[in-house]
Amino acid sequence: MSDFNIDDKVDITDVVCPTTFVKAKVALEELDDGQILSIRLNDGEPVQNVPRSIKEEGHQILKLLDNEDGTYELIVKKVGD
């Protein structure tokens, strides 16, 4: 975590697909080009699908950290406005 300068955080463990991606996407829209978002997400379907969907939107996945409590921390760099 400390490797990155996190600009904003969003927790998507309280919603289910497709709202998981939607919530992450909305958080990314609030950021500027190059800023970094940390996304807390659940194991299983979210961790399989959300990083892929974010990548498809053109953003850069920097790291996926296992919190070892059934959740992950996905570090994303926003690309574009």
Added chain:
Amino acid sequence: MAFSNEQLERYSRHIILKEIGAKGQKKLLNAKVLIIGAGGLGAPVAMYLAAAGVGTIGIADADEVDLSNLQRQIIHATKDVGKPKVLSAKETMNEMNPDVTVNTYHTFVTSENIRKLIRDYDFIIDGTDNFPAKFLINDACVMEKKPFSHAGIIRFKGQLMTYVPGQGPCYRCVFKNPPPKDAVPTCKQAGVVGAMGGVIGSLQAMEAIKFIVGQGELLTGNLLTYDALKMDFRKIKLPHNTDNCPVCGKNPTITELIDYEQAECDGAL
């Protein structure tokens, strides 16, 4: 304004779209659309715009719900017969989406009230069923510099066009004056298939949504016609030169609104 989790879920199919996203959904929630006529066209427009989360929807209509309306005016139910259409429409919209503020105007639009009425809104929907109202809406929108969607339906046919100030012809550029009284039958006299309102009204809702989010091409400078029996859509390019139009042209001769006389409906029908 931040979205609640419930809003993220409700509007997820919009937000996922690259052309709409969170920004577009916020524009929709901040937008104000006035629908004139809560009938065959206004019903689907109101329902789709309410479902889409258009934050403020005005609806103007002087009539009460009649049993004969229910074949096409899907915003009203059997229990609403006798109720003002604007009230019945508001109830349906509120049930669909509590995010929407619905303003009701239980009145006919006239030269006296229309300019003030449309001033508060970003986009106007003409869902009326008669020529005097259509010309009144056009002229008022030109004078107030408001974009609007015109549409008309009868029998198995429908048409629509979109006017945006400075971006092509207005309704009067194309149709100079109302037709002579009784030259064109009303829906009451001629009949109309209920789904026609659904087809054309949904297209009007789509135009409003595109205008609000600022995406795609609008039906400006074109008239779209639909013939359901032949299953034929035609997009007719309209003359671009609006200079000689009596209302939106360079030297307008119509500078005040006109209340044309409405054709008498044959009461026996």
